[in-house]
Amino acid sequence: MQKNVLIVDDSESIREVVGFTLENAGFNVFAGVDGKDAQKFLDGRRIDLVITDLHMPEMNGIELIKVIRRMATYSNVPILFLTTESQVEKKMEAKDAGATGWIIKPFVPAKLLEAINKVIR
Amino acid sequence: MDNFQKKFREEAEDLVNGLESLLLKLDADKNNGSIIEEIFRTMHSLKGGGAMFGFNAVSDFTHNLESIYDLVRAGKLAVSKELLNTTLESIDLIKILLENKPELSQNDKSLFTEIEAKINSFIGGEKSTTRKDSNFIAHKTEVTDGTSYYILFEPRPQIMNNGTNPLYLVDELVTSGTAFVKAHHLNLPPLEKLNPLNCYTSWEIVIFTKLTEEQIRDVFLFVEDESHILIDNLGKTNILESLKFSNYLNSISESTEYFDLQTLTLKLNNADDIEQLTFKADYKLNALQDNQITSIRVDSEKLDNLMNLVSELVTTQAALNLYTEANKDPKLLQINESLENITRHLRDLAFNVSLLPIETLNTRFRRLVRDLGADLGKEIEFETTGTETELDKSIIQSVTDPIMHILRNCIDHGIEMPAERTKKGKPAKGLIKLSANYTGNTVRIIISDDGAGINEEAVLAKAIANDLFKGTSKLTHEEIVNLILLPGFSTAKRVTDISGRGVGLDVVKRKITEIRGDLEIKSEPNKGTSITIILPLTLSIIDGLLIDVNKYKYIVQLSVIDKIYALDKNQLGNTKNKIIILDDEQIPYSNLREIFEFEPHNTDIIQMLVVKYENRKAAIIVDDVLGEHQAVVKPLGKLYRGQDFISGATILGDGTVALVLDTNKIIKQLSNN
Numbered sequence: 002m003q004k005n006v007l008i009v010d011d012s013e014s015i016r017e018v019v020g021f022t023l024e025n026a027g028f029n030v031f032a033g034v035d036g037k038d039a040q041k042f043l044d045g046r047r048i049d050l051v052i053t054d055l056h057m058p059e060m061n062g063i064e065l066i067k068v069i070r071r072m073a074t075y076s077n078v079p080i081l082f083l084t085t086e087s088q089v090e091k092k093m094e095a096k097d098a099g100a101t102g103w104i105i106k107p108f109v110p111a112k113l114l115e116a117i118n119k120v121i122r
Numbered sequence: 123m124d125n126f127q128k129k130f131r132e133e134a135e136d137l138v139n140g141l142e143s144l145l146l147k148l149d150a151d152k153n154n155g156s157i158i159e160e161i162f163r164t165m166h167s168l169k170g171g172g173a174m175f176g177f178n179a180v181s182d183f184t185h186n187l188e189s190i191y192d193l194v195r196a197g198k199l200a201v202s203k204e205l206l207n208t209t210l211e212s213i214d215l216i217k218i219l220l221e222n223k224p225e226l227s228q229n230d231k232s233l234f235t236e237i238e239a240k241i242n243s244f245i246g247g248e249k250s251t252t253r254k255d256s257n258f259i260a261h262k263t264e265v266t267d268g269t270s271y272y273i274l275f276e277p278r279p280q281i282m283n284n285g286t287n288p289l290y291l292v293d294e295l296v297t298s299g300t301a302f303v304k305a306h307h308l309n310l311p312p313l314e315k316l317n318p319l320n321c322y323t324s325w326e327i328v329i330f331t332k333l334t335e336e337q338i339r340d341v342f343l344f345v346e347d348e349s350h351i352l353i354d355n356l357g358k359t360n361i362l363e364s365l366k367f368s369n370y371l372n373s374i375s376e377s378t379e380y381f382d383l384q385t386l387t388l389k390l391n392n393a394d395d396i397e398q399l400t401f402k403a404d405y406k407l408n409a410l411q412d413n414q415i416t417s418i419r420v421d422s423e424k425l426d427n428l429m430n431l432v433s434e435l436v437t438t439q440a441a442l443n444l445y446t447e448a449n450k451d452p453k454l455l456q457i458n459e460s461l462e463n464i465t466r467h468l469r470d471l472a473f474n475v476s477l478l479p480i481e482t483l484n485t486r487f488r489r490l491v492r493d494l495g496a497d498l499g500k501e502i503e504f505e506t507t508g509t510e511t512e513l514d515k516s517i518i519q520s521v522t523d524p525i526m527h528i529l530r531n532c533i534d535h536g537i538e539m540p541a542e543r544t545k546k547g548k549p550a551k552g553l554i555k556l557s558a559n560y561t562g563n564t565v566r567i568i569i570s571d572d573g574a575g576i577n578e579e580a581v582l583a584k585a586i587a588n589d590l591f592k593g594t595s596k597l598t599h600e601e602i603v604n605l606i607l608l609p610g611f612s613t614a615k616r617v618t619d620i621s622g623r624g625v626g627l628d629v630v631k632r633k634i635t636e637i638r639g640d641l642e643i644k645s646e647p648n649k650g651t652s653i654t655i656i657l658p659l660t661l662s663i664i665d666g667l668l669i670d671v672n673k674y675k676y677i678v679q680l681s682v683i684d685k686i687y688a689l690d691k692n693q694l695g696n697t698k699n700k701i702i703i704l705d706d707e708q709i710p711y712s713n714l715r716e717i718f719e720f721e722p723h724n725t726d727i728i729q730m731l732v733v734k735y736e737n738r739k740a741a742i743i744v745d746d747v748l749g750e751h752q753a754v755v756k757p758l759g760k761l762y763r764g765q766d767f768i769s770g771a772t773i774l775g776d777g778t779v780a781l782v783l784d785t786n787k788i789i790k791q792l793s794n795n
Contacts, residue, residue, distance in 0.1 A: 070284070079285035101285040102344030119344060122290055 004121060005046070008032045009039040009053040009065060010083065019052060022110040023117075036060025040068070043075060050121050051080045052104070055091055063091075063098045070099035079120035127222070130171050134180070134220055137164050137171075142213055145206055152201040162191040168216070179219045183234075186241045187212050199244065208240045268299060270361045271338060273327040274380070276350035279309075279320035286345055292325050295341050299331030300362050302371070306380065312450045324350075326381055328367070330360040422515065425476055432472040433754040436663055437773055439465045440751065444775035469663055469752070478518050480558050480567065481509035486522070487529060491554060494533045502537055502552040511558040513565055517657055520637045521567070524630040528569050528653050529554065531627070536573030536651055546648055548572065565659060570652035576645035578602050584611065603645050607631045627653075636757070638769045638784065666753040666772075668780065669731070670746040672720040675780040677753045677772055682785050684732040684739060686747055691728050702741060704732065710792045711741035717767065717788070733785040740789040755782050766791075 006028045008019050020030045031048075033039030035057035042048065051069060055062035062082050069075045079101040084092055092103060104116045141164045148157045165188040172181030187209065193199035215237055218230050226234065273295070277288045296303060304326045310316070331338075335353055342351050361367045439462055446458040488504050495502040513521070537543075537552035544550050558567045578599065585591040585605045597605075605611065611626045631641045638658045645651040666677035687704060694702060694711075702711050709732060715723050723745055732741045753772035758765060769784040 077282065077285055079287075096284070096347070099284045119290060119294060119341070120285060120287070122287075122293075 003027065003029045004049040005029045005031065006050045006052060006117075007039060007042050007048050009034075009036065009051065009057070009062070011035055011054065011057045015054065015083070019113065022113055025110075026114055036062065036065035036068070039065060043069065043072060045074060048075060048078055050117065051075075051078055052083065052117075053080065054083045055088070055095060063095055066095060066098040066100050081116060081120065127176060130177070131220055131222075134168060134171060134177070135217075137168050138213055138216055138220070140164055141168075142210070145209055145213070148201060149206050155195075158191060158195050158201070162188065162195050165191060177220065177222055179222075180216055183212070183216065183219060183238070186238065186245070190241060190244045193245065205244060208237065208244070211237055212241065268330050268332045268360070269334075269358055270328065270330045270356035271335070272352075272354040272356055272381070273329065273338065274324070274350070274352040275327065275342065276324040277321055277345060278348045279317070279322060281345060281348060282319060282321050288321055288323070288325075288345070288349075291341055291345065292327065295327060295329065295331075295338065298333050299329050300360065301327055301329040301331075302362055303327050304381070308380070310452060312452055312455060314450075328356070328362065328381075330362050425515065428472055429476060432469050433663060435465055436469060436752045436754050437775075440773075440775035441777075442775070466752070473514070473663070476515040477512040478515050479510050479512050480518070481506070483518065483522055483525070484509055487525070487556060490526060490529055491533060494530065495537075495552075498533065499539065500533065500537050500552060501540055501550060502533060502554055505553065505555045507555070507557040508559045509556065511560060511565055513657065514659070517637055520633065521639075521655065521657060524633050524655065525556075525567065525569065527630050528627075528655075529556075532569065532571040532573065532651070536571035536575075538574050548648075560659075565657045567655040567657065568652060569655075570650060572650040575647040575649055575651055576603050576606065576643075578647070581605055600644075603643050607641065607643070640786065663752060663754050664782075666751050666782070667731070668748040668751040668774075669729075669744040670748055671714045671718065671744050672723070673745075675748070675774060675778065676714075676744075677751060677780050677782045678731060678733065678785055679782075680750065682733045682735065684734045687730045687732065687741075689728045689730055691726055694728065702730075704730075704741070707739070709739050709741045711743060712788065712792055713743040714783075715743070715745075733789060735786045735789040738789050740785075740792045742785070742788060751780075753780070753782060 004027075006023050008016055008023075008030060009032075010016050010019070011034050016032045016034075020032055023030050028050075031042045033042060036053075037059040039051075039053070053062040053065055057065075060068075066080055066082070069078065069080060080099065081102050081104055082095045082100050083106050084095070084103050085106050095103070101120050102116060104113055141161060144157055144161050144164065148154065148161065151157065165184050169181050169184040169188055172178065172184060190199065190205070190209075194201060194205075199205070215230075215233060218226075218233075275288070275292065277286075281288055292303065295301070306324045306326065307322055308324065310322045316322075335355060338353055339346065339351070342349065442458055443462065446454050484506055487506075491502050491504040532554050537554070538546070538548075540550040543552065553572045555570050556567065558565060560566075581602055582591070582597070582605070585608070588611065590608045590611065591597075591605060607627050611628060627641075627643075634641050634655055634657070640656040642654040642656070643651065644654075664677075665680040667680050667683055669676050669678060685704075689702075700711055701708050703709075711730065713722075715721070725745075729744050729747050730741045731744060731747070732739055751772075751774070755770040755772055757770050758768065762768070766787050767784055768781045770782040771779050772782060774780050
């Protein structure tokens with residue numbers, strides 16, 4: 002069965018790169034521009050993985066993770082966040098909020114798929 | 123060839139000869155598991171010894187042969203003519219190999235290749251290095267140049283809350299090489315504290331992979347701060363393929379504990395010593411088997427002591443069960459569970475040890491029939507069937523006198539004088555039969571004769587004369603016959619010094635009842651009498667069900683319980699005739715509160731035990747069913763002998779006493795009404 006992945010990032014180029022890579026790898030992709038926008042996809046449909054940026058205008062990634070974890074339908078969905086090598090404390094904060102793992106920016110497609118492979122099959 | 127080698131060669135020749143005769147035995151009895159097992163063991167000894175004393179060709183060759191019998195042993199390969207032929211040929215070859223010549227002759231060489239090919243065809247071409255544990259070892263990626271690691275992955279229980287599936291990580295690791303994975307549930311809490319969303323599993327992985335330690339750590343990147351992860355480099359060799367490692371795995375296969383890393387590395391380094399040690403032990407075992415002692419005589423007092431200790435153990439176990447139940451300590455639960463298992467096994471074993479076949483008494487019986495018959499001028503044949511039936515030693519002891527008494531009765535009163543028999547058209551020679559068999563949880567011993575049968579009129583007259591019966595109501599044949607079981611009854615015309623010593627069958631009956639048994643009599647005029655003794659299998663310890671009636675606890679033997687129902691009280695329907703329909707079957711029932719004259723118990727849900735006795739069933743209503751209990755049954759004191767429904771008492775884990783119900787008697791009474 003095709004897996005549904007929700008990408009949340011305010012940068013259009015990131016959305017496109019991630020989306021393109023995932024679609025090529027056989028995933029079905031939904032994309033939101035920030036936490037608030039992304040919630041329109043959390044309407045009960047099956048979501049197998051969420052990939053979110055942390056810094057976004059309307060509701061940032063940490064808040065989005067907390068919101069998702071509180072929703073009964075999605076409380077166990079794996080969530081990966083995008084971060085840079087320098088943001089160590091952000092990483093801890095996101096994990097505490099309920100994130101499953103992270104992807105270090107910048108990344109090559111292979112790294113992205115490797116990270117995804119750790120959390121869904 | 124040094125001395126050790128000579129010694130081994132001698133022993134090996136013995137082993138080979140033994141193997142040969144075992145194979146011939148197997149030829150005659152192809153499915154005999156114990157022969158196969160012995161063949162396997164012998165090959166194993168040959169292999170081990172060969173390796174130790176430098177007979178490498180023998181060792182290598184026998185290793186393949188052993189693999190075949192490992193398959194046979196596991197039921198994966200049938201014993202066929204070809205298999206036996208090949209094995210016999212192999213033995214001839216081993217004899218040649220045992221000469222340990224530096225070079226085989228051309229002839230032997232071709233023989234070697236030929237037989238080896240045959241052997242390989244049996245193993246299915248598979249190289250025989252596959253060990254018993256290969257099913258645990260996942261070959262995902264062929265790795266030639268890598269490193270062996272030991273990895274412990276202990277995630278925190280809440281790990282799955284943030285969408286992590288720890289199995290994916292284990293899987294990711296395993297796919298990078300060849301791995302052995304052992305999953306543990308050491309921290310599993312008791313059921314009521316178990317959170318189904320938590321992960322209580324931890325994993326131990328031994329892997330041979332190309333990954334570096336850093337790369338392995340990367341696999342657990344997302345979870346390393348919330349898991350306990352231990353990675354240990356075990357060196358550049360693939361330890362999964364080493365015999366030492368599989369031996370170690372075998373030695374711990376039953377254990378639920380973690381690998382002991384220190385022992386693991388230690389063992390791997392000193393594995394050669396260890397192999398020698400086990401080999402020596404094997405040898406000792408074999409030496410023992412050569413002058414095997416199949417049975418020993420033990421003082422029966424020692425046996426009684428053993429039984430007493432086992433009884434104490436069972437009682438103490440009950441106390442421990444109670445304490446464990448109350449404390450819910452998961453570790454204690456686990457220990458107690460294993461201990462209880464052992465206790466149960468020990469109990470069964472101790473019982474088995476004290477079982478004796480009834481035929482141990484045959485000589486005494488035969489002698490009695492022969493001598494007494496001759497004294498009385500009667501010719502009697504004595505036939506036994508099913509006397510291999512086994513009974514507890516103490517029951518055999520208690521039942522010997524009663525059987526002797528019944529036999530005396532048969533000889534004295536039952537079998538007629540030859541002249542009288544001829545007159546009746548019966549063979550002059552009388553016949554007494556003793557047969558025994560198991561029925562469910564009881565043993566029946568039936569003693570029958572083809573004599574005159576019980577004289578109804580004489581019995582009735584005697585009963586009236588002795589004031590045992592008023593003679594007012596009409597009795598059935600069966601009832602009249604059973605009058606002779608009443609105390610103080612003897613119908614013999616004169617008091618002979620044999621059966622009539624002022625005690626009659628009533629004493630026999632009492633003796634049997636004392637050991638929770640029962641006595642039944644059937645008789646037909648001029649056809650004969652048959653007396654059935656029904657005995658419990660064991661006297662002292664039973665598997666019981668603990669029940670509650672009016673806050674008192676009782677034990678019902680588990681083996682008599684057919685089903686337990688929880689019924690709505692409306693389902694009882696017509697409470698007048700006390701018959702309930704359960705699963706389309708009409709079953710008489712009785713309330714223990716009524717039998718014991720307690721106040722009625724008003725509940726909406728009724729607990730009903732359906733108990734069986736031979737082909738009869740009855741149901742009894744109890745207040746509550748509390749659970750299983752191994753009961754050490756102690757007899758009741760003399761004052762309570764008149765009790766009908768209680769066969770003994772037992773001490774519960776908390777020190778209180780529970781009475782043991784004799785459901786057979788309850789059923790009998792219910793079905794008689």
